[in-house]
Amino acid sequence: MPPDNRQVDVQQEGGERNPAPTRGATPQELATPAGPGDVKLTEPKLLPDVEELRRIIDLIPQTIVVLNPDGNAIYANRVALEYTGLSLDEVRADNFRDRVFHPEDVQRLRGERQKGLSGSVPFENEQRARGKDSKYRWFLIRYNPLIDEKGNVVRWYATGTDIEYRKQAETKLRQEERELRQLIDFLPQHVLVLDKDGTLLQVNKTMLDYKGLTLEEMKGGGTRERINRDVHPDDLERVQNERSAGLSRGAPFETEKRLVGKDGRFRWFLFRYNPVLNEAGDIVRWFATATDIEDRKQAEDRMRNEAVALREQIDRDSMFEDIVGSSEALRKLLRQVAKVASSDSTILILGETGTGKELIARAIHKRSHRVDSAFIGVNCAAIPSSLIASELFGHEKGAFTGATQRRLGRFESANGGTIFLDEVGDLPPEIQIALLRVLQEREIERVGSNKSIPVDVRVLAATHHDLDTLVAEGKFRQDLLYRLSVVPLQMPSLRERTDDIPLLVDYFVGRFGKKAGKKFRTIDKKTVQLFEAYEWPGNVRELQNVIERAVILSEGDIFCVDETWLKRQAPQFAGPAVALNGALQRQEKEMIEAALAEARGRVSGPDGAATKLGLPRPTLDAKIKRLGIDKYRFKVQRSG
Numbered sequence: 001m002p003p004d005n006r007q008v009d010v011q012q013e014g015g016e017r018n019p020a021p022t023r024g025a026t027p028q029e030l031a032t033p034a035g036p037g038d039v040k041l042t043e044p045k046l047l048p049d050v051e052e053l054r055r056i057i058d059l060i061p062q063t064i065v066v067l068n069p070d071g072n073a074i075y076a077n078r079v080a081l082e083y084t085g086l087s088l089d090e091v092r093a094d095n096f097r098d099r100v101f102h103p104e105d106v107q108r109l110r111g112e113r114q115k116g117l118s119g120s121v122p123f124e125n126e127q128r129a130r131g132k133d134s135k136y137r138w139f140l141i142r143y144n145p146l147i148d149e150k151g152n153v154v155r156w157y158a159t160g161t162d163i164e165y166r167k168q169a170e171t172k173l174r175q176e177e178r179e180l181r182q183l184i185d186f187l188p189q190h191v192l193v194l195d196k197d198g199t200l201l202q203v204n205k206t207m208l209d210y211k212g213l214t215l216e217e218m219k220g221g222g223t224r225e226r227i228n229r230d231v232h233p234d235d236l237e238r239v240q241n242e243r244s245a246g247l248s249r250g251a252p253f254e255t256e257k258r259l260v261g262k263d264g265r266f267r268w269f270l271f272r273y274n275p276v277l278n279e280a281g282d283i284v285r286w287f288a289t290a291t292d293i294e295d296r297k298q299a300e301d302r303m304r305n306e307a308v309a310l311r312e313q314i315d316r317d318s319m320f321e322d323i324v325g326s327s328e329a330l331r332k333l334l335r336q337v338a339k340v341a342s343s344d345s346t347i348l349i350l351g352e353t354g355t356g357k358e359l360i361a362r363a364i365h366k367r368s369h370r371v372d373s374a375f376i377g378v379n380c381a382a383i384p385s386s387l388i389a390s391e392l393f394g395h396e397k398g399a400f401t402g403a404t405q406r407r408l409g410r411f412e413s414a415n416g417g418t419i420f421l422d423e424v425g426d427l428p429p430e431i432q433i434a435l436l437r438v439l440q441e442r443e444i445e446r447v448g449s450n451k452s453i454p455v456d457v458r459v460l461a462a463t464h465h466d467l468d469t470l471v472a473e474g475k476f477r478q479d480l481l482y483r484l485s486v487v488p489l490q491m492p493s494l495r496e497r498t499d500d501i502p503l504l505v506d507y508f509v510g511r512f513g514k515k516a517g518k519k520f521r522t523i524d525k526k527t528v529q530l531f532e533a534y535e536w537p538g539n540v541r542e543l544q545n546v547i548e549r550a551v552i553l554s555e556g557d558i559f560c561v562d563e564t565w566l567k568r569q570a571p572q573f574a575g576p577a578v579a580l581n582g583a584l585q586r587q588e589k590e591m592i593e594a595a596l597a598e599a600r601g602r603v604s605g606p607d608g609a610a611t612k613l614g615l616p617r618p619t620l621d622a623k624i625k626r627l628g629i630d631k632y633r634f635k636v637q638r639s640g
Contacts (some may be wrong), residue, residue: 191207197247358462374415419458
């Protein structure tokens with residue numbers, strides 16, 4: 001800006017300006033008072049060449065405006081005039097700020113600017129100034145006071161630095177931050193931001209929704225209190241140790257823990273922690289993500305229990321791998337299996353020991369719609385009474401001595417599939433009550449917990465006991481018997497299916513011969529005849545054991561069995577006892593038949609056989625069944 005075309009107007013103390021000369025201000029006029037009452041800046045002899053100073057100011061690539069103590073512009077350098085497209089007179093006008101600066105900024109900064117001008121301390125602010133192209137750009141305005149010997153402000157020097165590109169970058173950064181925040185909030189994972197010491201700073205919306213809290217509420221109480229409040233008590237000590245060790249190492253780490261939700265229930269989460277480093281390599285933040293792994297943990301528990309069940313099944317020498325036989329008794333049973341397999345009805349499989357009740361249970365499961373889910377077998381007679389509740393229904397940590405962690409029971413492991421309760425007649429009374437609830441309500445309670453857990457399990461049960469007799473003796477609940485025997489299946493003994501013995505012998509000889517590395521050319525006919533004549537009190541299991549022993553001890557290529565293996569030595573003094581027992585049974589049978597004949601085959605009621613004999617009806621039913629009495633023939637005789 002040429003010095004002969006612009007001038008600086010010096011304001012008097014009373015606020016009245018000297019008339020602006022029509023020519024440009026000289027160096028002397030910039031530095032000395034124009035008349036009485038003007039403020040003297042400094043002695044003339046101390047000033048440098050003012051013209052040279054003005055040239056220097058005009059070359060500075062910042063806008064420079066000189067203000068009087070009230071904040072009114074009295075001078076502007078060439079950069080300011082060229083940017084605004086205004087003359088010096090227009091800069092000095094009262095409406096300069098309203099004309100140049102953005103209306104929002106003028107209003108926003110009015111109080112702040114007045115407060116700064118009323119003091120004597122440098123200050124700054126950011127404003128948008130309009131250029132001669134009518135476009136606004138952001139400027140950083142710094143105000144510096146010129147103070148006289150008495151400490152009074154006589155001038156303010158305002159410099160403006162163009163920060164438009166910085167503001168655009170900040171706006172873009174804020175927009176990107178908002179977009180990133182929205183993206184993080186939409187993630188199905190929980191996201192947390194921690195400071196270098198692990199103190200919570202931010203969480204995403206997914207985490208807030210799960211917890212049902214605000215960010216301030218989540219931060220409340222400090223880190224240790226938050227962990228104690230949110231983490232499952234069983235995981236607390238482990239999680240605190242793993243977290244502390246991970247943060248101290250300063251490397252990525254992860255941990256699994258159960259986190260409580262707004263519904264008060266705990267779910268398993270996998271937390272992964274990653275450090276954020278600055279240029280110096282120091283940790284400034286931790287980013288943590290939490291992935292819901294509840295379903296995976298449930299599956300792991302089920303697989304763990306299924307693995308236990310599978311090992312137990314392998315440890316137990318299975319009776320045979322497939323159903324072998326073609327006798328009418330077996331075909332009748334298999335026809336019943338085909339009919340009931342597709343339903344979800346509870347089935348009670350009855351039969352002597354060793355007849356293959358579990359094999360039939362597995363056949364029912366394989367033909368059901370639950371075939372792709374677990375089949376869990378439990379031998380109720382093989383589990384101690386003190387542990388059977390935990391084995392069936394699971395337990396919580398600390399429920400009893402030795403319960404060091406939560407464990408799922410067999411019912412939860414079989415969820416969606418089938419559970420087979422073998423030897424159900426040996427269940428203790430308290431477990432019978434719990435089992436009745438499972439059958440009625442379809443829910444269980446773990447030992448040490450009062451929270452009900454729904455289960456979708458088909459129950460198959462089996463026993464060699466006469467449950468009617470156990471009911472009559474008060475050892476088994478009658479209501480549980482009704483629930484279990486929705487569909488009863490009677491397993492035929494090997495005595496009832498002698499036609500299957502040759503097939504079974506051939507099957508087992510081939511199976512155990514392959515296992516022992518032996519091949520038999522033929523099977524001795526006398527051995528087969530011996531097998532067919534034997535009573536087989538141990539049924540198929542006994543036949544299996546005899547054949548396995550014969551395969552191991554055999555030396556030739558003809559399979560045969562020593563007939564002495566099938567002879568049972570009569571116990572000492574057993575003869576009289578057996579005879580007495582037989583006599584008592586015959587006498588009991590005659591008394592019951594006489595009562596049935598008198599009652600015309602009726603068991604219950606005032607005129608029934610049970611009343612005449614003075615027995616409970618279930619007890620008499622059990623005796624009729626045990627003694628093989630056909631009560632219906634008495635109705636036929638009386639009616640005829």
